[in-house]
Amino acid sequence: MRRALLRPPHLNRQQARTVLSIDSNGALPITIRNVTKTYGPVHALDNVSLDVKSGEFLTLLGPSGSGKTTLLMVLAGFTRPDCGSLKFGDREVIRTPPHLRDVGMTFQSYALFPHMTVNGNVGYPLRLRKVPKDEIARRVEEALATVQLAGYGNRRIDQLSGGQRQRVAVARAIVFEPRILLMDEPLSALDKKLRDQMQIELRHLHEQLGMTTVYVTHDQREALTMSDRIAVVNHGRIMQLATPRDLYERPANRFVADFIGESTFLSVTRQGKKVLYEGKALKFDTPPPDTDNLLLMIRPERIVLSSGRPAGTSNNFKATATDVVYQGDSFLLHARLPDGNQIVMRGAVRGDRLAQMPTVGDTVTLSLAPEDTVLIDGSED
Amino acid sequence: MAAVETSRMNEAGLRKDGALERLKLFGLASPAMLIILVVLAIPVGWLFYVSFVGADGQFSLENYARMLDSKAYYRIFITTFQVSILTTLLCILIGYPLAYFMAQLPPKLANLCMITVLLPFWTSLLVRTYAWLVLLQKRGLVNEWAISAGLWDEPIKIVHNMNGTLIGMVHIMLPFLILPVYGSMKAIDRDFMKAASNLGATPKRAFWTVFFPLTTPGLFAGALMVFILCLGFYVTPAVLGGGKVIMVSMKIVSNIELFVNWGAASALGVVLLVMTFAILWVASRFLKLESITAGGH
Numbered sequence: 001m002r003r004a005l006l007r008p009p010h011l012n013r014q015q016a017r018t019v020l021s022i023d024s025n026g027a028l029p030i031t032i033r034n035v036t037k038t039y040g041p042v043h044a045l046d047n048v049s050l051d052v053k054s055g056e057f058l059t060l061l062g063p064s065g066s067g068k069t070t071l072l073m074v075l076a077g078f079t080r081p082d083c084g085s086l087k088f089g090d091r092e093v094i095r096t097p098p099h100l101r102d103v104g105m106t107f108q109s110y111a112l113f114p115h116m117t118v119n120g121n122v123g124y125p126l127r128l129r130k131v132p133k134d135e136i137a138r139r140v141e142e143a144l145a146t147v148q149l150a151g152y153g154n155r156r157i158d159q160l161s162g163g164q165r166q167r168v169a170v171a172r173a174i175v176f177e178p179r180i181l182l183m184d185e186p187l188s189a190l191d192k193k194l195r196d197q198m199q200i201e202l203r204h205l206h207e208q209l210g211m212t213t214v215y216v217t218h219d220q221r222e223a224l225t226m227s228d229r230i231a232v233v234n235h236g237r238i239m240q241l242a243t244p245r246d247l248y249e250r251p252a253n254r255f256v257a258d259f260i261g262e263s264t265f266l267s268v269t270r271q272g273k274k275v276l277y278e279g280k281a282l283k284f285d286t287p288p289p290d291t292d293n294l295l296l297m298i299r300p301e302r303i304v305l306s307s308g309r310p311a312g313t314s315n316n317f318k319a320t321a322t323d324v325v326y327q328g329d330s331f332l333l334h335a336r337l338p339d340g341n342q343i344v345m346r347g348a349v350r351g352d353r354l355a356q357m358p359t360v361g362d363t364v365t366l367s368l369a370p371e372d373t374v375l376i377d378g379s380e381d
Numbered sequence: 382m383a384a385v386e387t388s389r390m391n392e393a394g395l396r397k398d399g400a401l402e403r404l405k406l407f408g409l410a411s412p413a414m415l416i417i418l419v420v421l422a423i424p425v426g427w428l429f430y431v432s433f434v435g436a437d438g439q440f441s442l443e444n445y446a447r448m449l450d451s452k453a454y455y456r457i458f459i460t461t462f463q464v465s466i467l468t469t470l471l472c473i474l475i476g477y478p479l480a481y482f483m484a485q486l487p488p489k490l491a492n493l494c495m496i497t498v499l500l501p502f503w504t505s506l507l508v509r510t511y512a513w514l515v516l517l518q519k520r521g522l523v524n525e526w527a528i529s530a531g532l533w534d535e536p537i538k539i540v541h542n543m544n545g546t547l548i549g550m551v552h553i554m555l556p557f558l559i560l561p562v563y564g565s566m567k568a569i570d571r572d573f574m575k576a577a578s579n580l581g582a583t584p585k586r587a588f589w590t591v592f593f594p595l596t597t598p599g600l601f602a603g604a605l606m607v608f609i610l611c612l613g614f615y616v617t618p619a620v621l622g623g624g625k626v627i628m629v630s631m632k633i634v635s636n637i638e639l640f641v642n643w644g645a646a647s648a649l650g651v652v653l654l655v656m657t658f659a660i661l662w663v664a665s666r667f668l669k670l671e672s673i674t675a676g677g678h
Contacts, residue, residue, distance in 0.1 A: 078575055098578040099587075105579045111572035115594045124590070125580035172580065 541623025
């Protein structure tokens, strides 16, 4: 706080504001170039470059300590990187103090001021911008209506539920119409049902307002649900930047494949154009990446139980069921391959299929269609 | 009928257990309550009684009437409030920035700082007061240094007057202000200041609109504590004031030691007590008194 709040000498508020309002309506793109931040020997951010498109919903996804929050703090201006460039639109802002950046932000703790009412909180950025009183009242009411909290203006913060606080935090972040919105794990404090609902709501809000949004989460499902694109972050680097679908279907490496969804990995060997598992050539649609360290990634829901004679067009694995778990909507089958590797398979449970649930000790045949046979780079990053 | 009885199963026994638990809890508090009764409530009651007894041993209001008539008493009360208000203000001016500084330090350094704040707190009041006398007197360290450094030529009077009293009082009262203020500062979520700044507040605006308002409970609590302690303070003004700063407590002592007038002394004590309660009552309308003990909000 002490350091971040010092105002660099080269910009005053008026200058910053005029430059930032070049693109007076709509969103701003964000350009991050070679940003590095070290804490002693640790690289919190390691030469990160990233383009966030104008109006895009981009999620920074990674485990705790991966650097995703540090990157968001660099965007907000709370963390001073060692070097690099950061542009909002055409304007270089890497040395601009946070209060001149004009970006909206929601905090994991919401950071709602407890000594102000809901109106006081949401109106705060407008009061700082010297907006006339009646306009503040109108815009606060509008913002509260946007987050479905119309009429809550006079409540104290401690009279609100977690979900309502979350909405107030969002209203406060959007009321001054920033063209960039940063969200730091905004839903992590909510229970699962509310979280699922808020994901959809935030997504709608983004479609409605169209501001460039950078969202930080460690929850892969949340990232898949909400984002236009996802940047998977680990060890201060961006492992992969892709659409949710590409990320899930074609992970760039083992870390991404492991982090997004569940998977089983089998070591395979490359022989010319062929890829062999246990001496057998695998059938696949998409050619494998150009590396010798190849892994076959098997998603539990993509591999299926073959009844009767397996189809010759698929890759088939004979295995022994070691564990069968009934989970209501589906069942999980753990099976051991002859070479000792374990495969996990998820099967649908329907009345007529219940009978098909194998029992422990059964020999089963698991089939993987060529389009689901994904070969990935086996390196961790 | 049987169903009703089942639903009331063990009711009497459970109620007895609850009552027993409360009784045990009360038992824990009773030694302290007994002490308070014997050494506080009874003497205060006696004080009230004595204050209404005249020189002739009959019920009389003369002890209070004297206070209203005499200019000397009036001056004493003015001095008492003057010293208390000035000490409180100086404590705020010195203590708040120091607490802010400590609240920003990393935990280890902050602890070290806190120990240096508390160290004098753990030293005897008398020792500290006489230490100030040694430092501030005419041929004391402060004068000697200032003269040798050329700050002033003649030894100046910094003790045995209001200055000396204030220096000593502020020094002794400072921890009482710093502790609750520091507590309320530490309780502030660091994200609040980030949020304020993100929403467009300059560091100065963020401080005055977010940080400061959130520390006011601690500040009020500390200031109130200092002010009330000042009202009844005796040792420091007696030693460092050199007889020129006469506060209510000193008048009480002189009434007893010099004039052996217990009635007058008691009346003064009662007035001081009533004033203290009045101030507490007014203050309690502006802040929750729990915040004094909780040291935060």
